[in-house]
Amino acid sequence: MNGNTSTHRLPSFLEYQGKYKGLAGWLLSTDHKRIALLYLYSQLFFFLAGVVMGILMKLELIAPGQQIMSPSTYNALFTVHGLTMIFLFIIPGLAASFGNFFLPILIGAKDVAFPKLNLLSWYLFIAGAVIILFAMFTGDGPPDTGWTFYAPYSLRTNTNVVLSVLGAFVLGFSSILTGLNFIVTIHRMRAPGMDFFKMPLFIWSMYGTAWIQLLATPVVGITLVMVIFDRVMGIGFFDPAKGGDPILYQHLFWIYSHPAVYIMILPAMGAITEIITTFSNRVVFGYKAIAMSSLAIAFVGYLVWGHHMFTSGMSETARWVFSLLTFLVAIPSAIKVFNWSATLYKGSIDLQPPFWWAMAFVFVFMIGGLTGLVLGSVATDVHVHDTMFVVAHFHYIVFGGAGLAFFAALHYWYPKMWGKMYNKKVANIGLLILFIGFNTLYFPMFILGIMGMPRRYYDYLPEFATPNLISTIGSWILALGLIIVIVNLLRPKKVPQEEVDNPWNGRTLEWKMQSPPSLENFEEIPVVEHGPYDLIKD
Amino acid sequence: MEHNATIHATHDHYDPIASKLGMWLFIFTEILLFGALFIVYSVYRYRHPVEFHLANQELNVTIGFINTVILLISSATVAMSITAMQKGDKKMTIIFLVITLLLAFVFLVNKYFEWGAKIHHGIYPGSEFLLSLSHGDILFFGLYFFMTGLHAVHIIVGMALLIWVLVRVKQDRINKDKYAFLENGGLYWHLVDLIWIFLFPLFYLIH
Numbered sequence: 090m091n092g093n094t095s096t097h098r099l100p101s102f103l104e105y106q107g108k109y110k111g112l113a114g115w116l117l118s119t120d121h122k123r124i125a126l127l128y129l130y131s132q133l134f135f136f137l138a139g140v141v142m143g144i145l146m147k148l149e150l151i152a153p154g155q156q157i158m159s160p161s162t163y164n165a166l167f168t169v170h171g172l173t174m175i176f177l178f179i180i181p182g183l184a185a186s187f188g189n190f191f192l193p194i195l196i197g198a199k200d201v202a203f204p205k206l207n208l209l210s211w212y213l214f215i216a217g218a219v220i221i222l223f224a225m226f227t228g229d230g231p232p233d234t235g236w237t238f239y240a241p242y243s244l245r246t247n248t249n250v251v252l253s254v255l256g257a258f259v260l261g262f263s264s265i266l267t268g269l270n271f272i273v274t275i276h277r278m279r280a281p282g283m284d285f286f287k288m289p290l291f292i293w294s295m296y297g298t299a300w301i302q303l304l305a306t307p308v309v310g311i312t313l314v315m316v317i318f319d320r321v322m323g324i325g326f327f328d329p330a331k332g333g334d335p336i337l338y339q340h341l342f343w344i345y346s347h348p349a350v351y352i353m354i355l356p357a358m359g360a361i362t363e364i365i366t367t368f369s370n371r372v373v374f375g376y377k378a379i380a381m382s383s384l385a386i387a388f389v390g391y392l393v394w395g396h397h398m399f400t401s402g403m404s405e406t407a408r409w410v411f412s413l414l415t416f417l418v419a420i421p422s423a424i425k426v427f428n429w430s431a432t433l434y435k436g437s438i439d440l441q442p443p444f445w446w447a448m449a450f451v452f453v454f455m456i457g458g459l460t461g462l463v464l465g466s467v468a469t470d471v472h473v474h475d476t477m478f479v480v481a482h483f484h485y486i487v488f489g490g491a492g493l494a495f496f497a498a499l500h501y502w503y504p505k506m507w508g509k510m511y512n513k514k515v516a517n518i519g520l521l522i523l524f525i526g527f528n529t530l531y532f533p534m535f536i537l538g539i540m541g542m543p544r545r546y547y548d549y550l551p552e553f554a555t556p557n558l559i560s561t562i563g564s565w566i567l568a569l570g571l572i573i574v575i576v577n578l579l580r581p582k583k584v585p586q587e588e589v590d591n592p593w594n595g596r597t598l599e600w601k602m603q604s605p606p607s608l609e610n611f612e613e614i615p616v617v618e619h620g621p622y623d624l625i626k627d
Numbered sequence: 628m629e630h631n632a633t634i635h636a637t638h639d640h641y642d643p644i645a646s647k648l649g650m651w652l653f654i655f656t657e658i659l660l661f662g663a664l665f666i667v668y669s670v671y672r673y674r675h676p677v678e679f680h681l682a683n684q685e686l687n688v689t690i691g692f693i694n695t696v697i698l699l700i701s702s703a704t705v706a707m708s709i710t711a712m713q714k715g716d717k718k719m720t721i722i723f724l725v726i727t728l729l730l731a732f733v734f735l736v737n738k739y740f741e742w743g744a745k746i747h748h749g750i751y752p753g754s755e756f757l758l759s760l761s762h763g764d765i766l767f768f769g770l771y772f773f774m775t776g777l778h779a780v781h782i783i784v785g786m787a788l789l790i791w792v793l794v795r796v797k798q799d800r801i802n803k804d805k806y807a808f809l810e811n812g813g814l815y816w817h818l819v820d821l822i823w824i825f826l827f828p829l830f831y832l833i834h
Contacts, residue, residue, distance in 0.1 A: 202645045269652045277645040303652055307659040315667075315773070323753030324769040326667065331769075332762025337670055341663055 098586075099607035101508060119204035120608060125190035126506070127211050132186055133575075135177035135218065136492075140571065142170040147530070147564040149547055150557050163547035164233035165248070169225060171236030172253060176260045177218050179491050180349060183356035184302075185214070185267055187498045188295050190506060192271060194599045194606065195289045197280025197615045202273040206266055213263035220256035224249040235545065237346070240327035240338040244319050251320050254313045261310045264352070268302030271295055280598075282617035286380070289597045289621040290366075290373065293380040294359025297387035301348045301355075305391070309345030312338065336402055343394035351390040353487055355383055357494030358425055361447050364501050365429050367595045368444040369436030372622045375428040382421035389418050399470045408467050415465035422458055426451065441593060442516040446497030449524050453493060457485030460535065475545075478538020484531045493527075496520075496574065504589035508604040509581035516577055523570025529563025597621050643807035650811040654818050657781070661822050664774050668829060671766045678763020680834060685750075686771070690741045691831040694734050695823065701730035702820040705789070705813045715803040717796065724793045727816065731786050738779055742772070771830055778822055785819045788812050 102122045109117050115127065146166055149156045158166070189207065193200050201207050225231040228249040234242055238257075243250050275296050279288070315326045316338075325331025327338040366373040373379065395403060395411030403411075429451060438444070460482045463469045473479065504510050533556035538544075542553045549557065591600040598615065599606070619625055672679045708723035745768075749756035752772050757765055792812040795801045801809050 202642070203649060206649075265656050269649055269656075272652055273645050273649045276648060277642055303656055304659060307656040308663040311660045311663045311777075318752070318773060323758075324773060325765055326769060326773075331758070331765045332671070332675070333766065334670065334674075337667065341666070344663075 098603055099609075099612070101603070101605035102608045103507070103605050105608045117208075119200070119208050121189050121193050121200050121204065121207060122506075122606065122610075124207050124211050125186050125188075128181060128189060128214070129186040131211075131215065131218070132178050132181055135173050137575075139170055139174040139178060140568065142166050142173065144564050144568055146170065147561045150549070151561040152558065153549055153551050153554055155548065158547065160547045161233060164545070165231040167545055168232045168235055168253075169221075172221055172232075172257070174487075175236055175349075176257055177214075177221070179353045179487055179495075180260070180264060181214060181267075182353050182491055183360055183495055183498055184271070184295060184298050184352070185210075186495075187360060187502060188271065188298075188356055189267075191502065191599055192274060192292060192295055193278065194602070194610050195292055195597055195621075196275065196278060197283055197598055197611065197617060198274065198278035199609050199611060199614070201270050202277055203270050206270055210263045210266040210270070213259055213266070217256045217258075217260035217263060220259060221253055224252035224256060228252065237342060238313070238316060239342075240316065240319070240333070240335040241329060243316055244328050251317050254316050258310050258313045258317075261306045261313075264302045265306045265310075268299035268306075271299040272303065275299075280614050280617050286377065287617055287620055288380075290362040290376065290379050290383075291356070291359035294355045294362070294383045297383040298352050298355045301352050301387050301390065305345045305348040305352075308341060309349075312341040312345075336398070339398050339401055340394070343397045344391075347394040347397060348387075348390045350486070351386055353491040355386060357450070357491040357498075359383070360494050360498040360501070361450055362425070362429065363595075363597065364443050364447040364497055365432055366622050367501075367593050367597075368439045368441060368447075369432050370439065370594065370624070371432055371436040372620070372624065373428070374431035374434075375424070376620070376622075378424050379428050382424040385421040386418060389414060389421070393418060396465055396470070399467050400474050412465060412467045416462070419458065419462065419465075426455065426458075439593070442511075442513050442520065443497055443501035443593070445517060445520055446493060446500055449520060450490065450493045450497055453485050453489030453527065456532075457482060457489055460485065473538050475543055476538035477534040477542045477544055480544045481531045481534035481538060484534075489527060489531070499578065501593070502599070503578065503581075504592050505599055505604045505606070507581065508586075508589050510584045510589055510592065511577050511581050515573065519570050519573035519577055521570070523567055523574060526563050526565070526567030526570050530560050530567050531563070533557070533560040533563070596624065641805055641807075643805075643810075646807040646811060647814070650814050654814060657818055657822075661774070661777075661825075664770070664777070665825070665829075668770055668774070671763070671770065675761070675763025675766065678761050679767050682764050682767035682771075683830060683833065685745075686831050687741055687744070688831050690737050691827050694737050695827050697730050697734050697737070698820045698823050701727045701734075702817050704730065705816045709806070709810055709813050712796070712801070712803065712806045712809055717799075717802075720796055720809070721793065724789055724796065728786055728789055728793075731782055731789075735779060735782060738775065742775075745772075774826055775830070778819070778826055781819045781822065785812075785816050788815055 102120055107114055107118065115123055118124065145157070146163065149158050149163055189201070229247045230249060232238070232243075232246070232248045232250050232253045234246060234248070234250060238250065238254060243254075275288075275292060315324075318324050319326050319328055319333070323331075325333045327333040327335050329335060362373065362379060393411060393415045395407055396415045399408055399411075460478070463473065464479065464482055500511070500516060537553055537556045537560075540553060540556075542549055542557075586604070589604040590602075593600070598617075598621075601615075602610065704723045704727045708720045708727065711717075711719035711723060745751065750768055751757065752769055757768055789812050792801065792809050795808060
């Protein structure tokens with residue numbers, strides 16, 4: 090693992106001119122790093138669109154009664170907010186962007202196994218997004234079913250369900266191909282000497298994620314196609330009037346959509362592991378336990394979908410089995426959190442912005458995880474199901490977990506990806522404001538849920554007014570923090586090259602190369618002799 | 628995208644194991660795709676055993692049997708084309724691929740007549756006649772058309788893939804030393820065959 094950074098520099102992948110120049114050089118590039126940035130920019134765009142929709146919903150909920158939109162607009166808004174945030178931002182998530190960029194680099198490869206397939210995945214992603222966009226502005230208006238498309242309402246509503254579902258199907262295809270590509274890459278492209286237990290833990294989490302993408306997505310894919318055929322051909326798979334069973338739809342939907350939560354969160358946990366290890370300046374505690382916990386989460390995550398349906402109509406036995414299995418997921422999740430804490434213990438901690446983001450992640454992820462137990466236990470779930478409590482829990486896990494980890498990874502790998510450095514002080518201030526806003530926005534929802542306020546209504550009873558007002562104010566604080574963070578990232582400082590090659594004293598392979606990496610990543614494929622986090626003096 | 632070849636020239640290595648691993652993973656996804664449908668089938672069969680039994684008598688076992696034999700033979704011929712390629716016999720490879728494609732075509736023709744007869748009798752998804760029947764019948768024929776239809780789509784995709792393979796064999800881009808793409812085409816074709824092996828008894832045979 091000899092660094093070539095100080096000797097001479099190659100043109101970075103950003104500067105490199107291939108056969109195609111300019112925009113075509115990006116849109117036709119099969120370089121995993123360029124594809125990663127294509128994903129990253131498109132995902133951030135969809136994220137911001139989703140944020141705007143979220144803020145509008147919070148504005149509607151600022152006080153009881155109708156404020157700025159009609160009930161049906163509100164229904165459409167929470168559906169499209171969900172579709173955008175889930176299918177276009179957080180399911181591709183860290184895997185499609187940071188995974189694409191760093192998976193080959195971290196295992197010492199020059200690209201993924203199937204570069205053209207990788208580009209195709211991005212095009213499918215964009216195609217799915219365009220189809221969903223069409224669904225919003227054509228026909229009888231955006232879908233109002235919620236992002237879950239529950240039958241039989243999704244078969245009855247006049248809104249544009251078919252196109253939205255088709256979009257989700259195409260996005261699923263993109264996700265499958267990415268997962269397939271990553272599994273083959275990890276199996277076949279590791280550098281000499283890098284056996285499975287010398288891979289950085291981000292790669293382990295990507296490996297678990299890729300298997301979920303591969304094995305869970307087809308189920309929802311075909312289910313969505315069945316919804317399309319129910320609507321277009323009138324088959325009646327899920328239509329009770331024709332003998333179909335809506336509960337069966339829910340089962341098939343959650344067989345994918347629960348594991349999908351782990352598609353979102355596993356790469357996030359992987360990135361957080363990298364960040365905590367780097368900034369603790371220690372060898373990660375419990376390497377094998379963390380690696381195996383990723384696979385355990387992926388595996389057990391398959392078997393818990395029924396906890397979304399405790400009140401939908403299932404046998405008592407099914408309910409307690411699903412509840413038990415749900416509690417089992419807490420074990421590998423807790424293994425990760427404990428190992429992170431143990432890594433910090435007696436570490437030489439470097440308090441840099443990515444580290445603060447990781448800490449913010451751990452904090453909100455804990456709240457999200459512990460409130461998940463309330464929902465995983467049948468008795469308490471019956472009380473809070475379909476209330477704001479669920480919304481709060483979900484956003485603590487997915488926005489607070491996966492979303493914050495996305496930004497943590499962005500701040501961590503920023504100097505490597507663009508060869509520039511943001512203003513660290515402003516980054517910290519932005520995070521602080523965002524963090525305060527996040528908790529002000531979502532924490533009152535737990536209370537509202539316990540009080541009994543149902544989700545997915547544009548209006549509510551007067552006694553829910555105060556927490557809702559606080560929550561709406563929180564959404565503004567969060568937006569302010571987000572603006573600071575993003576503007577700061579858009580206005581980087583030019584700093585001397587040695588300050589971006591390895592600003593954090595990272596020990597994994599990406600920090601041993603120039604920033605931004607050259608087109609081929611490695612002039613010579615490195616030979617790996619040490620564990621990924623071993624402290625070696627160069 | 629030719630520039631790909633130049634950009635990645637330094638590691639444009641040929642890794643047949645990676646290609647085949649990729650195809651196997653893709654086959655897993657296909658199995659899960661149909662797996663979900665098999666779950667739906669089992670649930671509704673369990674709920675409507677009598678209607679499913681009676682509806683299944685309506686299907687033409689002879690055509691189903693002929694199609695099963697056709698697909699089994701086509702699986703054999705595609706495997707033979709791979710063996711021919713391993714022996715470096717380009718001509719036989721092409722002949723076996725063409726036979727496979729012809730058999731696939733005959734399968735689709737049979738399917739066309741089989742479906743045509745059903746539709747002629749007013750049995751097709753959403754038809755007035757079908758909707759006048761019991762829930763079990765609606766679901767059985769819904770599943771029948773959906774699953775065999777999806778399988779037919781896979782036949783067509785498989786044929787397209789094999790035609791692509793055929794062109795590459797003719798261009799010598801698939802040759803004795805580099806034939807993972809042919810093997811992948813064969814793997815996919817076996818999958819298409821395999822799914823039919825499950826569809827045939829589920830719809831035509833089980834009483």
